[in-house]
Amino acid sequence: MSSQEFVIDVRGLTKRFGDKTVVDHFDLAVPKGTIYGFLGPNGSGKTTTIRMVCGLLKPDAGEGTCLGFDVLTQSREIKTNVGYMTQRFSLYEDLSIAENLEFIARLYQLPKRRRRVREALADLGLSERARQLAGTLSGGWKQRLALAACMIHSPSLLLLDEPTAGVDPKARRDFWDTIRRFADDGVTTLVSTHYMDEAVQCDRIAYIAYGKKLLDAPTKDIPAQVGLSGYSIYADDLSEAQRRLKGAPGVDVLARFGAFMHACGRDKPALSRAVDRVRGLPGAVVKEIEPGLEEAFIYLMAGVEDNFNGASA
Amino acid sequence: MISGSRTLAVFMKELVQMRRDRLTFAIMILIPIIQLTLFGFAINTDPRHLATAVELKDEGPLTRSLLAALKQSSYFDIEHIVSTDEEGEALLRTGKVSFFIVVPQNFERDFVRGDRPQILFSADASDPVAAAGGLGAANEIARTAFAADLPRLRPKLAGAPPPYDIVVHKEYNPAGVTAFNIVPGLLGVILTMTLTMITAIALVRELERGTIEALLSTPVRSVEVMIGKTTPYIFVGAVQAAIIMITGRFLFGIPFAGAPVALIAGITVFVFTNLMLGYLISTVAKTQMQAMQMTFFVFLPSILLSGFMFPFHAMPGWAQAIGECLPVTHFLRIVREVMLKGAGLSDIAGDLWPMGVIFFVIASAALRRFRRTLD
Ligand SMILES: Nc1ncnc2c1ncn2[C@@H]1O[C@H](COP(=O)(O)OP(=O)(O)OP(=O)(O)O)[C@@H](O)[C@H]1O
Numbered sequence: 109m110s111s112q113e114f115v116i117d118v119r120g121l122t123k124r125f126g127d128k129t130v131v132d133h134f135d136l137a138v139p140k141g142t143i144y145g146f147l148g149p150n151g152s153g154k155t156t157t158i159r160m161v162c163g164l165l166k167p168d169a170g171e172g173t174c175l176g177f178d179v180l181t182q183s184r185e186i187k188t189n190v191g192y193m194t195q196r197f198s199l200y201e202d203l204s205i206a207e208n209l210e211f212i213a214r215l216y217q218l219p220k221r222r223r224r225v226r227e228a229l230a231d232l233g234l235s236e237r238a239r240q241l242a243g244t245l246s247g248g249w250k251q252r253l254a255l256a257a258c259m260i261h262s263p264s265l266l267l268l269d270e271p272t273a274g275v276d277p278k279a280r281r282d283f284w285d286t287i288r289r290f291a292d293d294g295v296t297t298l299v300s301t302h303y304m305d306e307a308v309q310c311d312r313i314a315y316i317a318y319g320k321k322l323l324d325a326p327t328k329d330i331p332a333q334v335g336l337s338g339y340s341i342y343a344d345d346l347s348e349a350q351r352r353l354k355g356a357p358g359v360d361v362l363a364r365f366g367a368f369m370h371a372c373g374r375d376k377p378a379l380s381r382a383v384d385r386v387r388g389l390p391g392a393v394v395k396e397i398e399p400g401l402e403e404a405f406i407y408l409m410a411g412v413e414d415n416f417n418g419a420s421a
Numbered sequence: 422m423i424s425g426s427r428t429l430a431v432f433m434k435e436l437v438q439m440r441r442d443r444l445t446f447a448i449m450i451l452i453p454i455i456q457l458t459l460f461g462f463a464i465n466t467d468p469r470h471l472a473t474a475v476e477l478k479d480e481g482p483l484t485r486s487l488l489a490a491l492k493q494s495s496y497f498d499i500e501h502i503v504s505t506d507e508e509g510e511a512l513l514r515t516g517k518v519s520f521f522i523v524v525p526q527n528f529e530r531d532f533v534r535g536d537r538p539q540i541l542f543s544a545d546a547s548d549p550v551a552a553a554g555g556l557g558a559a560n561e562i563a564r565t566a567f568a569a570d571l572p573r574l575r576p577k578l579a580g581a582p583p584p585y586d587i588v589v590h591k592e593y594n595p596a597g598v599t600a601f602n603i604v605p606g607l608l609g610v611i612l613t614m615t616l617t618m619i620t621a622i623a624l625v626r627e628l629e630r631g632t633i634e635a636l637l638s639t640p641v642r643s644v645e646v647m648i649g650k651t652t653p654y655i656f657v658g659a660v661q662a663a664i665i666m667i668t669g670r671f672l673f674g675i676p677f678a679g680a681p682v683a684l685i686a687g688i689t690v691f692v693f694t695n696l697m698l699g700y701l702i703s704t705v706a707k708t709q710m711q712a713m714q715m716t717f718f719v720f721l722p723s724i725l726l727s728g729f730m731f732p733f734h735a736m737p738g739w740a741q742a743i744g745e746c747l748p749v750t751h752f753l754r755i756v757r758e759v760m761l762k763g764a765g766l767s768d769i770a771g772d773l774w775p776m777g778v779i780f781f782v783i784a785s786a787a788l789r790r791f792r793r794t795l796d
């Protein structure tokens with residue numbers, strides 16, 4: 109392993125399907141023990157990148173290491189030490205919960221296999237339903253089973269592709285607590301997600317759009333890097349406020365946050381002029397705010413579409 | 422380095438899935454029974470009242486006795502009396518009649534003189550089962566027909582061979598495949614069809630359900646997947662073979678003349694080869710539908726060019742060349758030699774090793790085709 113202890117260290121990863129470049133010269137350096145968030149709109153290439161990192165897809169270009177092993181030539185060594193959770197449920201629906209775990213445990217040739225499976229079942233709280241077929245689990249429970257399965261061999265790197273999609277809030281909290289605990293023990297995690305409350309919990313975030321990495325920074329620095337100013341707006345008729353602000357010059361992000369409307373933009377004077385339009389509304393309260401991660405990503409996702417259209421035109 | 426425990430993992434998983442997939446399992450067991458019963462039904466039928474054309478070039482009392490005996494036998498329904506050979510042959514060729522019988526000119530005179538006149542029985546043997554009954558009865562029919570007249574016309578000949586010849590022509594299927602040929606052949610065809618099909622969907626199913634992604638993200642090797650995924654079906658093949666053999670023996674009285682060990686060796690290599698062939702298809706196909714179509718693509722020549730349907734040596738050279746590359750061709754020879762002709766292990770070696778070669782070619786092709794990535 110290199111001296112900086114990068115668990116994942118890839119440069120220029122590129123993947124084409126047909127004539128479409130799905131991942132374009134992607135660099136990533138993930139230090140040991142970090143939780144690295146991987147964000148990007150649908151179809152931006154997150155799953156494809158993760159698959160290349162763990163040796164499930166052969167990159168068309170690029171190089172690098174994962175856990176110190178070459179991603180191009182040592183995929184078997186990588187697979188042995190990585191826990192990869194697929195975005196789509198990919199365990200066997202016609203095997204029981206216990207049989208699935210047992211199968212995976214056997215493939216990793218785990219010592220004390222039975223005990224590991226029993227413990228995994230107990231951690232999941234599924235000991236009583238061990239004989240239930242995986243296909244009959246609810247969506248969230250399938251997700252939790254898949255997570256348990258990819259962790260059963262105690263990998264030192266977790267690649268999790270939207271692990272909490274469809275999982276209830278309590279289980280999501282438990283999941284993030286687990287990841288955090290693992291991180292303290294030195295386990296590295298690369299996790300893709302569309303949830304902002306999860307993104308904030310990451311140490312660093314890489315943001316990808318149309319196969320290109322646009323942002324890679326510590327989570328807390330991201331709003332500042334994007335450079336948004338913002339206002340929180342309240343009015344008796346919030347829809348009217350929305351209508352007045354929509355498309356106004358200077359307003360790059362307009363989104364409801366609970367009972368409030370957040371209007372953000374990079375051009376502060378223009379934004380402030382635009383916000384003046386709603387000050388006269390009945391019950392209007394306008395407050396300057398520090399835009400957070402979610403506003404930053406809404407801004408990024410809206411902007412990239414323009415970028416992409418511009419680039420392809 | 423192959424890991425036994427990983428292979429075992431795939432094997433056990435496949436076994437559990439096979440057990441849960443009751444329908445497929447039932448089909449595997451039912452196909453041989455149904456096929457055999459259907460064919461057996463055809464074998465068992467003793468077809469009678471088949472349309473017959475006769476040409477009588479001699480109209481004496483002997484001929485009339487023969488005609489009466491033919492009608493009496495109930496095998497032959499005389500529907501056409503023709504006056505030329507061409508007429509009768511045309512009827513046979515177009516399938517209007519199953520038999521064409523010719524009584525030669527001066528039959529009675531030659532009969533009395535001892536010139537051994539020939540009665541010609543031509544049969545449409547494209548349906549060998551139908552033809553066999555009537556042809557088998559021909560000698561007996563003639564004997565009873567002439568029994569009453571024989572002492573009077575040829576008093577000295579009691580006990581000697583009959584003073585005429587029955588000449589039998591099987592048209593369109595000279596080898597005259599019979600019941601005993603069909604059951605051993607069916608063993609080969611059923612094993613080919615079911616075993617190839619079952620492993621043909623082995624990997625494709627994982628691809629379609631998306632489980633291949635989890636499987637490939639583990640350190641499992643392609644050899645381990647291949648062995649683990651095919652071996653559970655050896656049991657299926659063994660059960661099928663046993664069913665067919667037992668049914669053949671007790672329902673149709675198929676003889677078993679040779680060494681059991683030779684047959685077991687043949688079946689084992691054949692089962693392995695078919696499973697591997699299916700697995701190879703599985704590494705090529707993208708959907709279960711494609712896998713089925715490719716299985717059929719293999720299945721057709723296996724029926725047509727293996728010697729199951731047509732006598733092998735009557736086929737044109739190119740067809741024989743293709744046939745030699747099909748495992749079922751060699752298997753059919755082995756089974757027929759062992760069961761019907763009493764062959765032992767050393768006798769079938771000449772067909773065992775080509776099957777082994779085919780197995781290794783297919784297995785290495787499958788290993789090369791297996792993708793360890795999702796590309
Ligand atoms: N096997 C494939 N063949 C062709 N195109 C593919 C294939 N896999 C992915 N793609 C394309 O690559 C692009 C990126 O897909 P990918 O699954 O990596 O996106 P993603 O960021 O994971 O999206 P999501 O958030 O929806 O999961 C998409 O446009 C997709 O259609």
Ligand SMILES: [Mg+2]
Nearest residue numbers: 154155195269
């Ligand atoms: Mg994805």
